[in-house]
Amino acid sequence: xxxxxxxxxxxxxxxxxxxxxxxxxxxxxxxxxxxxxxxxxxxxxxxxxxxxxxxxxxxxxxxxxxxxxxxxxxxxxxxxxxxxxxxxxxxxxxxxxxxxxxxxxxxxxxxxxxxxxxxxxxxxxxxxxxxxxxxxxxxxxxxxxxxxxxxxxxxxxxxxxxxxxxxxxxxxxxxxxxxxxxxxxxxxxxxxxxxxxxxxxxxxxxxxxxxxxxxxxxxxxxxxxxxxxxxxxxxxxxxxxxxxxxxxxxxxxxxxxxxxxxxxxxxxxxxxxxxxxxxxxxxxxxxxxxxxxxxxxxxxxxxxxxxxxxxxxxxxxxxxx
Amino acid sequence: xxxxxxxxxxxxxxxxxxxxxxxxxxxxxxxxxxxxxxxxxxxxxxxxxxxxxxxxxxxxxxxxxxxxxxxxxxxxxxxxxxxxxxxxxxxxxxxxxxxxxxxxxxxxxxxxxxxxxxxxxxxxxxxxxxxxxxxxxxxxxxxxxxxxxxxxxxxxxxxxxxxxxxxxxxxxxxxxxxxxxxxxxxxxxxxxxxxxxxxxxxxxxxxxxxxxxxxxxxxxxxxxxxxxxxxxxxxxxxxxxxxxxxxxxxxxxxxxxxxxxxxxxxxxxxxxxxxxxxxxxxxxxxxxxxxxxxxxxxxxxxxxxxxxxxxxxxxxxxxxxxxxxxxxxxxxxxxxxxxxxxxxxxx
Numbered sequence: 010x011x012x013x014x015x016x017x018x019x020x021x022x023x024x025x026x027x028x029x030x031x032x033x034x035x036x037x038x039x040x041x042x043x044x045x046x047x048x049x050x051x052x053x054x055x056x057x058x059x060x061x062x063x064x065x066x067x068x069x070x071x072x073x074x075x076x077x078x079x080x081x082x083x084x085x086x087x088x089x090x091x092x093x094x095x096x097x098x099x100x101x102x103x104x105x106x107x108x109x110x111x112x113x114x115x116x117x118x119x120x121x122x123x124x125x126x127x128x129x130x131x132x133x134x135x136x137x138x139x140x141x142x143x144x145x146x147x148x149x150x151x152x153x154x155x156x157x158x159x160x161x162x163x164x165x166x167x168x169x170x171x172x173x174x175x176x177x178x179x180x181x182x183x184x185x186x187x188x189x190x191x192x193x194x195x196x197x198x199x200x201x202x203x204x205x206x207x208x209x210x211x212x213x214x215x216x217x218x219x220x221x222x223x224x225x226x227x228x229x230x231x232x233x234x235x236x237x238x239x240x241x242x243x244x245x246x247x248x249x250x251x252x253x254x255x256x257x258x259x260x261x262x263x264x265x266x267x268x269x270x271x272x273x274x275x276x277x278x279x280x281x282x283x284x285x286x287x288x289x290x291x292x293x294x295x296x297x298x299x300x301x302x303x304x305x306x307x308x309x310x311x312x313x314x315x316x317x318x319x320x321x322x323x324x325x326x327x328x329x330x
Numbered sequence: 331x332x333x334x335x336x337x338x339x340x341x342x343x344x345x346x347x348x349x350x351x352x353x354x355x356x357x358x359x360x361x362x363x364x365x366x367x368x369x370x371x372x373x374x375x376x377x378x379x380x381x382x383x384x385x386x387x388x389x390x391x392x393x394x395x396x397x398x399x400x401x402x403x404x405x406x407x408x409x410x411x412x413x414x415x416x417x418x419x420x421x422x423x424x425x426x427x428x429x430x431x432x433x434x435x436x437x438x439x440x441x442x443x444x445x446x447x448x449x450x451x452x453x454x455x456x457x458x459x460x461x462x463x464x465x466x467x468x469x470x471x472x473x474x475x476x477x478x479x480x481x482x483x484x485x486x487x488x489x490x491x492x493x494x495x496x497x498x499x500x501x502x503x504x505x506x507x508x509x510x511x512x513x514x515x516x517x518x519x520x521x522x523x524x525x526x527x528x529x530x531x532x533x534x535x536x537x538x539x540x541x542x543x544x545x546x547x548x549x550x551x552x553x554x555x556x557x558x559x560x561x562x563x564x565x566x567x568x569x570x571x572x573x574x575x576x577x578x579x580x581x582x583x584x585x586x587x588x589x590x591x592x593x594x595x596x597x598x599x600x601x602x603x604x605x606x607x608x609x610x611x612x613x614x615x616x617x618x619x620x621x622x623x624x625x626x627x628x629x630x631x632x633x634x635x636x637x638x639x640x641x642x643x644x645x646x647x648x649x650x651x652x653x654x655x656x657x658x659x660x661x662x663x664x665x666x667x668x669x670x671x672x673x674x675x676x677x
Binding site: 059060166168196197198199200201202204205223225226227229230253263264266267268269270271272275276277280282283285 | 376377510512513540541542543544545546548549552567568569570571573574575597607608609611612613614615619620621622625
């Protein structure tokens with residue numbers, strides 16, 4: 010707990026312009042609007058929220074795919090704000106981004122061996138022999154035999170492609186991996202296998218994960234802490250136990266009450282949250298959840314609540330939390 | 331499975347295969363399914379198990395390379411497969427059996443306002459449409475009778491209110507892109523209920539939606555089905571969603587149904603090894619994750635007998651040779667397995 014954080018994010022923002030038919034800027038979608046959090050080495054921090062809340066923008070801004078409009082990103086005590094992946098030099102390989110299906114990002118005309126060698130050629134000065142050794146070791150870690158090295162992606166099953174994609178991300182020994190919806194679109198029986206592999210790799214390579222997902226039951230299994238996002242803000246951040254046992258923000262409470270689970274009371278009997286998220290280009294004044302909030306009062310329209318500590322290790326952005 | 335007498339839809343021993351360039355894919359292999367009047371039947375299975383093919387077979391819209399090799403689909407006492415396609419088109423599909431698609435984004439024509447698209451459906455499928463109205467080429471030129479048009483428009487507005495679309499008169503003139511995903515799915519539910527069908531087939535209607543919107547849509551669909559006494563065949567890959575909305579559940583694996591039970595019994599006492607493993611692979615706090623070893627078989631050359639046997643921990647020689655018959659376990663619980671997991675053998 011007392012260890013220095015591996016990643017510090019301060020008031021990070023990223024806006025996308027909205028233009029009218031003449032190309033004039035008439036507004037902005039504030040996909041990230043002052044996001045602050047820390048990630049400790051070795052932990053898995055979950056980022057949850059509904060579509061359009063900015064969770065993917067956050068992941069992409071952290072690894073340098075998008076440039077932030079404001080705020081700071083400090084990775085291993087180096088300020089890397091606003092640097093693209095190529096400007097980051099030796100830091101870039103330590104901070105990796107994993108797309109929803111890493112198998113899809115393999116080049117169909119390259120053998121597995123070539124796909125896995127590429128990052129090593131680009132970022133290390135390893136001799137071909139050492140390179141091969143590293144690739145073989147990596148393949149073994151993701152549970153595939155070395156005979157697969159000379160196959161093309163189309164000769165592998167979807168699950169195997171996914172493993173190769175993961176191996177490719179890990180060949181450079183990253184410290185932090187941003188996993189963007191790693192299980193969406195998977196059947197449950199396959200999902201369990203992917204989650205187990207991710208856990209094993211985290212253990213073997215002492216990885217830190219930023220686990221972006223909309224699936225709360227998966228997040229509950231995988232994460233040490235969870236941050237809940239709503240329209241570009243973190244509205245609550247807490248340890249997984251605290252969040253699922255005693256969520257403080259009304260949005261988190263609604264989100265948790267919407268998750269269907271086998272056994273117990275049915276969500277279709279108990280769920281009460283009405284309405285849909287407002288247009289992110291025209292946010293309501295004050296608290297951005299107040300239009301749907303069951304506890305909203307007049308003061309919520311005037312004050313935009315900041316994230317403040319509620320209990321040890323738990324913070325929420327609500328005036329009434 | 332032994333279908334009770336009050337079944338609205340009764341599928342028996344349905345076999346459908348597709349001719350592909352790699353060979354013949356045997357997608358449905360002797361499926362039995364019964365949907366009773368007024369119930370929500372969940373059809374649960376992983377991707378590629380044949381859920382959508384079964385739904386399409388009921389609607390009579392299988393692709394041209396599909397071949398029905400055996401079986402019957404009886405709806406309200408009549409075999410749909412024996413009925414002339416023209417008659418299915420005019421009396422059943424879109425009229426007495428309607429459909430809610432998975433993707434509300436791609437299912438509306440982006441160029442026309444909601445008014446045009448709903449009224450077009452009502453012109454042909456309205457419950458007020460007399461059966462003797464002209465059909466075929468002559469029908470294309472026949473006018474939409476004025477009185478019926480007015481009655482239909484009123485019914486559509488009423489239905490938009492029922493599915494909680496705010497300001498229905500305004501919504502009528504809007505284009506599909508002006509609605510959010512949740513609202514579009516509400517419109518789809520409205521379109522499916524407007525012809526006053528007896529059966530609605532909902533094909534994973536909440537997959538594309540966020541979890542809070544999903545909860546709203548499931549709640550709405552459940553309430554409307556109850557109120558109107560409409561049967562729903564609800565396909566999903568998510569067991570938790572099936573728990574939410576279904577009265578009974580049928581599990582499909584690689585084109586074979588393996589277990590059918592009322593919802594509470596299904597989750598309390600699953601008997602088929604596949605069902606048990608599927609339930610164990612759900613993420614659950616305080617329990618280790620457990621995947622099902624192996625992969626879903628290719629349907630071009632599927633395993634003989636019970637198609638689950640290569641991945642099954644209880645498989646014997648018998649399972650490899652012949653598919654087990656339906657065993658009734660009482661209380662409407664049916665399983666197709668030689669070695670069902672009962673109280674004593676439960677792990």
